[in-house]
Amino acid sequence: MKVEIATQLASLIEMSIDDVVKLIEVPKNTEHGELAFPCFVLSKILKKNPVQIAKDLSDKISANNFITVPVGPYINFKANRQVLVKDVISEFLADTDKFGSSDFGQGKTIVVDFSSPNIAKPLAFHHIRSTMIGNSLVKMHRNAGYNVVGINHLGDWGTQFGYIIAAFKDCDEEQINNLNLKEIIDAYVGMNKAAKEDSSVEDMARSCFLDLESGHNKARLIWQKCRDLSLAEFERVYRRLGVSFDSNIGEAFFEDKLENLIKQVENAGITNISDGALIVDLEDYGITTPCLLRKSDGATLYATRDLAAACYRYETYKFDKAFYVTDSGQSLHFKQFFSVLDKMQLPFAKNMYHAPFGVLLVWDETTKEWTKGRTRSGQIVLLEDILDEATKRAMDIIQDKRPDLANKSQVAEQIGIGAVVFNDLKHRRIKDVKFSFEDAINFEGETGPYLQYSAARAASVVRKYGKEIKLPENFNALISDSSFEIIKKVSTLPEVSLRACSEGEPYIIANFCLELAALFNSFYAKVHILDNVDVDSLILIPEMVSKALSKGLSMLGVAVPEQM
RNA sequence: GCCCUGAUAGCUCAGCUGGAUAGAGCACCGGAUUUCUAAUCCGGUGGUCGCAGGUUCAAGUCCUGCUCAGGGUACCA
Numbered sequence: 001m002k003v004e005i006a007t008q009l010a011s012l013i014e015m016s017i018d019d020v021v022k023l024i025e026v027p028k029n030t031e032h033g034e035l036a037f038p039c040f041v042l043s044k045i046l047k048k049n050p051v052q053i054a055k056d057l058s059d060k061i062s063a064n065n066f067i068t069v070p071v072g073p074y075i076n077f078k079a080n081r082q083v084l085v086k087d088v089i090s091e092f093l094a095d096t097d098k099f100g101s102s103d104f105g106q107g108k109t110i111v112v113d114f115s116s117p118n119i120a121k122p123l124a125f126h127h128i129r130s131t132m133i134g135n136s137l138v139k140m141h142r143n144a145g146y147n148v149v150g151i152n153h154l155g156d157w158g159t160q161f162g163y164i165i166a167a168f169k170d171c172d173e174e175q176i177n178n179l180n181l182k183e184i185i186d187a188y189v190g191m192n193k194a195a196k197e198d199s200s201v202e203d204m205a206r207s208c209f210l211d212l213e214s215g216h217n218k219a220r221l222i223w224q225k226c227r228d229l230s231l232a233e234f235e236r237v238y239r240r241l242g243v244s245f246d247s248n249i250g251e252a253f254f255e256d257k258l259e260n261l262i263k264q265v266e267n268a269g270i271t272n273i274s275d276g277a278l279i280v281d282l283e284d285y286g287i288t289t290p291c292l293l294r295k296s297d298g299a300t301l302y303a304t305r306d307l308a309a310a311c312y313r314y315e316t317y318k319f320d321k322a323f324y325v326t327d328s329g330q331s332l333h334f335k336q337f338f339s340v341l342d343k344m345q346l347p348f349a350k351n352m353y354h355a356p357f358g359v360l361l362v363w364d365e366t367t368k369e370w371t372k373g374r375t376r377s378g379q380i381v382l383l384e385d386i387l388d389e390a391t392k393r394a395m396d397i398i399q400d401k402r403p404d405l406a407n408k409s410q411v412a413e414q415i416g417i418g419a420v421v422f423n424d425l426k427h428r429r430i431k432d433v434k435f436s437f438e439d440a441i442n443f444e445g446e447t448g449p450y451l452q453y454s455a456a457r458a459a460s461v462v463r464k465y466g467k468e469i470k471l472p473e474n475f476n477a478l479i480s481d482s483s484f485e486i487i488k489k490v491s492t493l494p495e496v497s498l499r500a501c502s503e504g505e506p507y508i509i510a511n512f513c514l515e516l517a518a519l520f521n522s523f524y525a526k527v528h529i530l531d532n533v534d535v536d537s538l539i540l541i542p543e544m545v546s547k548a549l550s551k552g553l554s555m556l557g558v559a560v561p562e563q564m
Numbered sequence: 565g566c567c568c569u570g571a572u573a574g575c576u577c578a579g580c581u582g583g584a585u586a587g588a589g590c591a592c593c594g595g596a597u598u599u600c601u602a603a604u605c606c607g608g609u610g611g612u613c614g615c616a617g618g619u620u621c622a623a624g625u626c627c628u629g630c631u632c633a634g635g636g637u638a639c640c641a
Contacts (some may be wrong), residue, residue: 022581023583025581025583026580027581027583027584027587028583028587029584029585032584036582036583036584038622039586040621040622040623043621044621050621071584071586073583073584073621074583118641142609155641158640158641189610243590251641256583274638275638275639276639277639279636279638279639286567287567288566288567288637289567289636289637289638290638291638292638292639294639295638296639297637297639301638301640301641302640302641305641326641327635328568328569328634328635328636329635330636330641331567331568331569331635331636332567332568332636332637333636333641335568336638355571356568358623358634358635359634359635384621387613391574396640397603398586401601401602401603402603415603426576426577427576427578428577428578429578430569430570431570431576432570432634434575434576438590439575439590442589442590443603444589444590444603444604445588445589445590446576446577446588446590447589447603448621449588449603450604451604452603453601453603453604454603454604456603457600457601457603457604458600460600460601461600461601464600465600503580507577507578508580511578511588514578514588514589515588518588521604521605522604522605522606524600524601524604524605525596525602525604525605525606526605528599528600529600530599530600531599531600542600544574563601564591564601564603
């Protein structure tokens with residue numbers, strides 16, 4: 001429709017089709033039709049009133065799939081609703097499950113580095129950000145046809161393991177095998193405390209970490225046990241969140257590859273020694289602080305490991321794009337690390353993307369301000385505690401509103417977690433997330449449960465209809481303002497999800513779901529579908545809405561209960 | 565000091581490539597249920613788009629300067 005309009009317009013005025021296409025816009029107000037052309041630019045060229053120009057041009061354009069209406073200085077184009085509705089529904093019915101998916105990314109691979117917690121610590125509430133944003137990036141790209149590799153780059157190496165190993169170095173093999181995670185975490189905390197009072201503890205930890213690095217048997221055993229236990233613990237939470245990874249290769253894996261990496265950078269001739277440290281100067285990239293590859297004491301750093309991991313991933317997956325989902329405080333690190341790759345003239349350097357996000361703030365009722373995920377006593381807020389509380393609150397509401405519902409506890413889990421997850425994804429990544437149970441577990445308005453409810457409600461109508469849904473013989477019942485708006489909105493899902501992919505922004509999908517749900521609920525209040533004479537065609541509304549919402553929510557990693 | 569990010573209704577946020585009257589939700593006020601799920605819907609109150617210039621027929625959107633807030637600024641990750 002756009003191209004057709006542009007072609008006709010271009011032949012009437014002194015402009016190329018491309019230029020006309022650029023000027024054509026989608027009006028904000030739906031009453032203005034599907035597309036519009038502003039005539040302001042022309043008034044300068046033609047030296048005529050834009051209102052007059054709009055009238056003149058509008059008379060000269062004609063087609064059967066839209067009508068033209070001059071409104072002031074604009075020419076508005078209103079689609080032939082019958083034609084548009086038929087197109088959308090035919091496409092929808094051709095493959096209901098695939099609607100909203102695409103093969104845009106066919107043959108392309110992207111890797112997403114996300115979640116990446118440190119082991120030997122529980123998952124804290126703030127981990128939900130990287131985990132769910134990354135999970136959503138994975139899901140939306142898969143939906144767009146990409147081959148996606150989700151990587152949990154575990155923090156499973158570092159001097160902190162010295163403390164843990166020191167705590168258990170006198171245990172025998174059997175005792176080590178019987179350790180549980182709580183004992184390890186307690187020991188770690190205890191050793192840290194002890195080190196503050198007694199510097200010899202720190203020395204011991206350092207020597208234990210050296211044992212680990214040199215491959216000492218028992219140190220290795222303790223480390224492995226700690227890793228296994230932590231991962232099992234993480235997996236339990238990930239399962240609740242519906243998150244999975246294709247690789248759990250962490251930092252430790254790259255330890256023996258760092259020397260090679262450093263050689264590779266040195267061979268590129270871009271390294272310097274500065275104050276005893278091995279650096280890559282990045283002044284020519286407009287970055288005033290250099291990237292450190294090796295400290296003056298010989299130890300490697302974060303950037304060294306990330307460089308090694310990036311090279312390894314490229315060799316392994318030959319990715320076309322790599323996302324790193326971390327908080328925005330690490331922006332400089334990624335700028336440096338990507339610039340080093342570029343300076344090394346590696347082919348994938350231009351395909352590296354940092355997807356930064358704002359911090360998670362928790363409302364502190366006693367101080368009346370937003371705090372960084374710690375309680376008054378300085379304790380971190382555990383992710384599982386939040387999920388449990390959310391589930392409990394969901395259950396209370398179910399008991400109150402749907403006492404007869406089947407699988408209550410399962411639905412409560414889906415709703416409670418859905419609320420927390422959606423709350424995390426509904427705004428642009430860069431915004432700080434301000435978390436309060438009152439907002440997040442509020443089930444009204446722009447929330448996860450509102451969307452789950454809308455989807456369940458739509459699905460319920462379809463279930464009660466109970467017959468096969470076929471392409472209607474005519475579309476008269478579907479071209480009223482309210483149903484036409486819904487069909488138009490549903491039809492934008494493919495472009496919406498592609499935009500979400502290219503910007504790496506889950507909130508774009510979240511917004512789509514909210515807008516669609518609002519349109520549907522409004523329609524639902526006005527039109528009684530099952531009693532309508534046109535039920536056989538109207539049933540397509542809840543059918544399309546429930547499918548589109550399910551697809552959208554699944555891209556966000558929010559579960560969709562069949563009934564609630 | 566330098567760099568990055570943010571600033572839109574009382575609160576939390578949308579506003580895509582500059583276009584028509586700046587939109588939602590929450591909160592507040594008032595309505596709707598013998599009818600497919602009221603976790604819903606309808607209406608109302610509420611705005612100097614941080615400030616000041618500039619570009620343009622047209623600026624919340626682009627440019628410059630400033631203010632405030634947060635973060636980062638080589639041997640942590």
